[in-house]
Amino acid sequence: MRVKEIASILDTELLTSPPDMDEIDIATACGSDMMSDVIAFVKERVALLTGLTNPQVVRTAELLDIRVIIFVRGKKPSAELISMARDQHIVLMSTHYSMFTACGRLYQAGITGDSGCRTE
Amino acid sequence: MKFEYTIPAMDFNAAGKASTDMKRRLTQLGLPLELIKRVAISMYEAEMNVAIHGQGGRAEVEITTECITARFVDHGPGIADIELAMQEGYSTASEEIRNMGFGAGMGLPNMKRNSDELLIESAPGAGTTVTMRFCLGRGAS
Numbered sequence: 493m494r495v496k497e498i499a500s501i502l503d504t505e506l507l508t509s510p511p512d513m514d515e516i517d518i519a520t521a522c523g524s525d526m527m528s529d530v531i532a533f534v535k536e537r538v539a540l541l542t543g544l545t546n547p548q549v550v551r552t553a554e555l556l557d558i559r560v561i562i563f564v565r566g567k568k569p570s571a572e573l574i575s576m577a578r579d580q581h582i583v584l585m586s587t588h589y590s591m592f593t594a595c596g597r598l599y600q601a602g603i604t605g606d607s608g609c610r611t612e
Numbered sequence: 613m614k615f616e617y618t619i620p621a622m623d624f625n626a627a628g629k630a631s632t633d634m635k636r637r638l639t640q641l642g643l644p645l646e647l648i649k650r651v652a653i654s655m656y657e658a659e660m661n662v663a664i665h666g667q668g669g670r671a672e673v674e675i676t677t678e679c680i681t682a683r684f685v686d687h688g689p690g691i692a693d694i695e696l697a698m699q700e701g702y703s704t705a706s707e708e709i710r711n712m713g714f715g716a717g718m719g720l721p722n723m724k725r726n727s728d729e730l731l732i733e734s735a736p737g738a739g740t741t742v743t744m745r746f747c748l749g750r751g752a753s
Contacts, residue, residue, distance in 0.1 A: 528660075528716030531653055544713045551628035552713075555635055555652040 493518045493603055495560060495583055498539060501601050502562060502587040502594055507574050510581035516559050521603050523564075523595045527552045534558065539603075541594055545569040550576045559583060564591045613675040619659055619684075621668035624712060630671050631656040634682075641675070644748065650726040651680055651746050657719040658684040658742050664709055665689075666740060679728075680746045691734040698724070 495513050499506060519537035524530050525544050530552055534540075539560040542549055545567050553561055561577070563569065563586040569577075577584045587594050599605065615637070617630035635652040655671070662669040666686025674681045691697050698720050705715025724730045727744040734740035 525713055526710075526716050527713035528718050531656060532716070532718035532722045542713075546712060547625055548628060548713055551632055551656070554632050555628070555656050557649070 493601070495585075497601070498560070498562070498598065498603075499585060501597050502585070502589055504562065504585035504587045507569070507584035507586060508578045508582065510559075510578075510583060512581070513583055516583065518560055518603065520605055521595065521598055522605070523591050525591075531556065539598075541591060541598075543567055543591060545573060547573055547576060549573070550580065550582060553577075553582050554580045561585070562587055562594065564589060564594045615673045615675075617671040617673075619662045619666075619669050619671060619686075621663060621666070623663060627660055627663040628656055631659050634673055638675075638680075647680075647746060647748060651682065654723045654726045654744050654746070655682055657723050658682070658744065660714055661719055661740075661742070662686040662688075664705060664714060669739070678748060682744045682746075684742045685739065686741075687739050690736045690738050690740055691732070692736050694732050694734060697732075 495516050517537060518539045521539040521541060522530060522534050523541040525542055527548050530540060534556050538558055539562060540553060540558050541562045541564055543564050545563060549561060550573055560583045566586060566588045568586055574584060619630060620626050631652055634655055635648060638648045638651060662684050666688035669686030672683045696702055700721045701717040703715045703717035709715045723744060728747045729745040731743040
């Protein structure tokens with residue numbers, strides 16, 4: 493799924509838009525405020541939904557090659573964090589939906605979580 | 613090639629900088645992506661442990677044509693029961709740390725899963741040294 497479609501489904505505000513944004517293809521998503529779990533379980537082509545807005549969210553994304561971060565519950569990161577994400581070509585978006593609803597809307601639209609997190 | 617990083621204690625703005633810097637360097641060197649990811653994930657886990665539990669310390673990374681060796685040395689309280697610390701879900705992180713998104717108790721098991729060799733040297737009061745080796749050509753796990 494393309495970023496624009498995700499943005500439409502979640503009615504997001506786009507905070508960063510890297511030059512290759514239209515080419516990013518998201519297969520699945522991971523919703524968590526626990527970066528420890530994200531590091532341990534996340535797979536490829538993932539969008540990360542989180543309510544955390546500290547620098548570790550962007551560091552986690554950079555280290556795991558996560559290209560899309562969606563802040564739920566209307567959370568907005570600091571200008572510094574936005575700048576960090578911009579430098580790393582990471583798409584930041586903010587949605588007013590709760591974590592549960594945001595995940596549900598994406599799931600309903602075909603982004604299933606089956607391959608988003610490794611559980612073996 | 614050798615690199616050394618200082619890891620400050622409990623500094624959430626700085627924590628992760630060593631791992632992200634190393635990931636960029638390995639990417640520039642053109643190493644296989646699966647290897648880079650394993651190193652990046654493992655180093656990040658170790659770096660957060662040094663910052664959160666280890667009262668700060670340092671990381672030393674050596675890159676040869678066959679292997680990458682990352683050693684993390686901290687000045688913390690040490691680990692009394694390494695076997696217990698290796699169990700998934702076991703964590704001594706405070707509520708404050710959990711609110712920052714860490715302390716799920718996945719760190720050491722995740723380092724073991726992503727490295728080819730993991731050596732933990734620790735004793736109460738003596739700090740902890742974690743050494744991880746990553747070899748080229750192991751393939752994705």
